[in-house]
């Protein structure tokens with residue numbers, strides 16, 4: 001009798017599992033669909049950190065450092081980039097060198113994609129030419 005109960009429990013368990021897995025698959029697919037239907041601008045936003053140095057420089061140079069963007073980038077720079085070491089002078093490096101540094105430091109500072117880009121635009125405006 002006990003054996004019968006155990007196998008019944010086992011079967012119910014297997015059915016429950018079998019029932020669950022397709023659901024997981026479906027929800028992952030829906031999430032994937034969601035992200036592929038993002039606008040180009042959102043994709044560009046998400047992918048900034050994944051671009052090559054050269055591509056990042058092009059993006060950064062294409063964004064005009066308006067007063068708002070400049071001061072936002074400056075604030076993010078000042079609050080996040082002087083925690084572990086001195087706050088390096090923006091004009092201590094050219095933009096190509098800055099973008100190499102930023103690739104490592106944006107991770108250390110846990111910058112969001114948006115903040116990564118704003119700091120880069122700020123640095124570009126002040127970088128050594």
Ligand code: HEC
Nearest residue numbers: 080081082083084085088101102104105106108109111119
């Ligand atoms: C969690 C600590 C930490 C934070 C936050 C941090 N850094 Fe650094 N930084 C380091 C360490 C450690 C080094 C030295 C090792 C290295 O170069 O990777 C360094 C080195 C540097 C250097 C000199 C390296 C070179 O190759 O010229 C620059 C410039 C720099 N960081 C800029 C930044 C900027 C910009 C930010 C903000 C986005 C930042 N750091 C945030 C830890 C940090």
